[in-house]
Amino acid sequence: MTALSITGYSTALFSTWYFVEQYGLLFDCGDGCAAGLLQKAGRVRHIFLSHADRDHLNGLPQFLQLNSRPDLAIYYPRDCGSFPALEDFLARFDPHLERCQWRPLSNGDAVPVGGNRVVRAVENRHVRTNGVDVKSLSYFLEEVSHKLRPEFRGLPGEEIARLRKDRGSDAVTEPQVRTTLAYSGDTPVDWDQRYHDAEVLIHEATFLTADELAPNSARYNLHSSLDDVLEMVRGYRGAALVLGHFSCRYSNDEIRRAIEAQWTAEHPECTLHLVLPGERVRLELPGA
Numbered sequence: 001m002t003a004l005s006i007t008g009y010s011t012a013l014f015s016t017w018y019f020v021e022q023y024g025l026l027f028d029c030g031d032g033c034a035a036g037l038l039q040k041a042g043r044v045r046h047i048f049l050s051h052a053d054r055d056h057l058n059g060l061p062q063f064l065q066l067n068s069r070p071d072l073a074i075y076y077p078r079d080c081g082s083f084p085a086l087e088d089f090l091a092r093f094d095p096h097l098e099r100c101q102w103r104p105l106s107n108g109d110a111v112p113v114g115g116n117r118v119v120r121a122v123e124n125r126h127v128r129t130n131g132v133d134v135k136s137l138s139y140f141l142e143e144v145s146h147k148l149r150p151e152f153r154g155l156p157g158e159e160i161a162r163l164r165k166d167r168g169s170d171a172v173t174e175p176q177v178r179t180t181l182a183y184s185g186d187t188p189v190d191w192d193q194r195y196h197d198a199e200v201l202i203h204e205a206t207f208l209t210a211d212e213l214a215p216n217s218a219r220y221n222l223h224s225s226l227d228d229v230l231e232m233v234r235g236y237r238g239a240a241l242v243l244g245h246f247s248c249r250y251s252n253d254e255i256r257r258a259i260e261a262q263w264t265a266e267h268p269e270c271t272l273h274l275v276l277p278g279e280r281v282r283l284e285l286p287g288a
Contacts, residue, residue: 004181004200006283009036010244010275012206012223016056018183019044020141023113027139027183027202033059034066036280041067046113047074050185051126051136052082061090068097075111075121078104079133107134116144117180122194124187126222140198141181146173186245188213188222189232199238200285204245205229208258226255230262236270240285244275252276 008018015030019037024045026033034041041063049057060074076083087102105111107123119139126136152160152172163172182198186206195201206223207213213225226243233241246255255276263272275281 004283004285006200006202006242006285007037007040007280008202008242008244008275008283009033009280010204010246011277012055012204012245012247014055014248015059016186016245017059018202020181023117023141025113025119025141028056028185029059029063030055031058034063045072046111046119047072048111048119048121048137048139048183049074049076049083050124050138050183051077052080053186056186057086060086061093064090064097064100065094068094068100070098070100072100073111074100074102075105075119076102077121077123077134077137078106079129080127080135105134105137107137110142113141118142118144124185124190126186126188128222136185136187138185138187138194139183140179141183143178143180145176145178147176148172149174184224186223189224189228191232193235195233195238196236197238200240200242201233201236201238202242202244203229203233205243206245206247208250208255226258227262230259238270240271240273240283242273242275242283246275246277248277250277 005021006018009032010016015032016028017030017033018027021040021043024043026044026047028050029047044067083102091099105121107121110118110120113119119141121137121139123134124136124138129135149172152163160172179198181200182195184203186204204224205226207225210225210228213223229243255274273283
């Protein structure tokens with residue numbers, strides 16, 4: 001597992017943001033992000049916004065007032081018109097600032113973020129759409145390496161070099177993808193095992209029970225419940241699970257008791273970390 005230092009805050013309705021220090025990645029930019037990071041905010045190189053709810057982006061004007069520069073890129077769901085409108089407003093509100101880059105993403109797009117790492121955008125179901133538009137995204141930090149294809153393993157180095165020259169590297173090697181981190185954003189639980197290979201999973205758990213959701217109401221954007229999340233991760237193969245975005249309707253003790261009642265021997269042997277309402281956390285997740 002890759003060692004990660006993560007600073008974050010996530011309280012439903014109020015603010016959500018997570019900063020991955022090693023790679024200069026910020027996932028969402030809710031209120032108080034700049035104040036929570038202070039000088040470390042200057043290390044951010046890529047901002048990945050999951051959707052246009054204000055608790056996930058209201059910290060952006062202050063963050064950019066302090067840190068806007070040409071090498072800073074902001075990524076957002078391609079069909080969400082709120083982001084181009086916000087880009088235009090900020091350009092007029094702070095015309096003296098150096099402009100950063102705003103880039104729309106579609107489902108499956110991969111953004112290079114340094115070295116052999118990319119952040120891949122995956123559509124989720126938080127915002128109801130017409131089935132074509134992309135308005136809410138989860139993000140996966142992936143490390144891509146290339147290994148010899150099985151049929152060439154064990155050959156002398158000179159022979160492999162000749163094959164590369166004659167056939168090209170793609171004919172001799174195959175890509176190997178390792179998911180270092182997955183960030184769900186706001187979304188209902190997905191049962192397709194998309195997160196199961198992530199070394200670190202950051203997932204929302206707005207409500208404690210599925211009975212509190214209203215998935216059939218057109219007025220609701222969809223969220224996850226703690227009981228569904230814990231059921232989903234029974235097959236999780238990663239090393240660390242981070243749960244946040246809890247509703248303030250619960251006390252911290254209620255949240256802890258609900259987890260203790262449901263975290264059983266059937267769950268994976270990963271470390272569990274909570275981002276409780278109103279609390280900023282700094283997580284040091286060691287490598288293996």
